Amino acid sequence: MSTGADVKAAKFVLVTGAGSGMGMESALQLAAAGYDVVGSVLTEEEARSLRSVAEERRLSIRVIRMNVADEASVRTAIAEFMQMTGGRIDALVQFAGMGLRGFFEDLGMDEVRRVFDVNVFGMMAVTQAVLPYMRAAGSGRILLTSSIAGRMGSMSISGYASSKFAVEGWAECLRQELRPFGIWVSLLEPGLIATPHFTVNRNRARRALDPDGVYYRWFCQHESIVDSILQRNQFTMSDVARAVLSILGSKSPRLRYTVGGKAKLIFALRRHLPGEWFETLYWGFVRRMVTKPRHQAASLSGEPPAGPQRLKAS
Numbered sequence: 001m002s003t004g005a006d007v008k009a010a011k012f013v014l015v016t017g018a019g020s021g022m023g024m025e026s027a028l029q030l031a032a033a034g035y036d037v038v039g040s041v042l043t044e045e046e047a048r049s050l051r052s053v054a055e056e057r058r059l060s061i062r063v064i065r066m067n068v069a070d071e072a073s074v075r076t077a078i079a080e081f082m083q084m085t086g087g088r089i090d091a092l093v094q095f096a097g098m099g100l101r102g103f104f105e106d107l108g109m110d111e112v113r114r115v116f117d118v119n120v121f122g123m124m125a126v127t128q129a130v131l132p133y134m135r136a137a138g139s140g141r142i143l144l145t146s147s148i149a150g151r152m153g154s155m156s157i158s159g160y161a162s163s164k165f166a167v168e169g170w171a172e173c174l175r176q177e178l179r180p181f182g183i184w185v186s187l188l189e190p191g192l193i194a195t196p197h198f199t200v201n202r203n204r205a206r207r208a209l210d211p212d213g214v215y216y217r218w219f220c221q222h223e224s225i226v227d228s229i230l231q232r233n234q235f236t237m238s239d240v241a242r243a244v245l246s247i248l249g250s251k252s253p254r255l256r257y258t259v260g261g262k263a264k265l266i267f268a269l270r271r272h273l274p275g276e277w278f279e280t281l282y283w284g285f286v287r288r289m290v291t292k293p294r295h296q297a298a299s300l301s302g303e304p305p306a307g308p309q310r311l312k313a314s
Helices: 021-032 044-056 071-085 109-137 158-181 216-232 237-249 261-272 275-291
Strands: 012-016 036-041 061-065 091-094 140-145 183-190 256-259
Touching: 012 021, 012 109, 021 036, 021 044, 021 061, 021 091, 021 237, 036 044, 036 071, 044 061, 061 071, 071 109, 091 109, 091 237, 109 140, 109 158, 109 183, 140 158, 140 237, 158 183, 183 237, 216 275, 237 256, 256 261, 261 275
Parallel strands: 012 036, 012 091, 036 061, 091 140, 140 183, 183 256
Antiparallel strands: none
């Protein structure tokens, strides 16, 4: 068995979720850096978008269709990829994923299962499909996109955060299992960043949108806070793509890579403050902003929330 991967061997790269956002930008920057990139997309519209942007930048990216939540689709797509590359895959970079916004009591279990099907089981299925090829080669890089929400929960994202916590635990196990085969596993943990995840793909739970719902005012307030942070944020998808390049180019990549200044600051505070202090100071501050705001946020329709105020914040 190989005990390490040759950095220069990381040439054929599969990027999942390359049809938009961080996945697309990372696929483009990898292609610009000389990698032979195949981007997987969910829809034909995403395929056209990726090809169009690649053409504008005068880059060569091959595109395949894959639904990570469908195991048959995964098997077909990986077989197509291997046919393209002569049975070789040097790196797998996984961005395919989805969000879910809403207080836990408002989440439908079907909505939560869908998030886990994509964010956890989909990522597992793609990884499992490429492992025999990486083991045979004695090398490989697997980069799994998690989130700051995979290491620290927050109000209104329990469905999403729990899926990313699962990815973090799985990745820790996977890294230990695959290192003897010369395969490196790393986690990418971006902070809050403006992507289609927060615009056209903003997945709000059905019951969270009910103006008569118990949590509706709080949900509107939390959404308003998130939007405000995104508007002020200087952290971009290009920053994430550059991190991907750095990780794949590292001789001995770490397990975790947090990207974004605010995320790093919050983790530093949590690392150095006793747990009870952090919960009281940071989580207490966020909770008060959401449940006892100085200025009430507009409803999701742009009007002041008209729902009943039936909750009391502790």
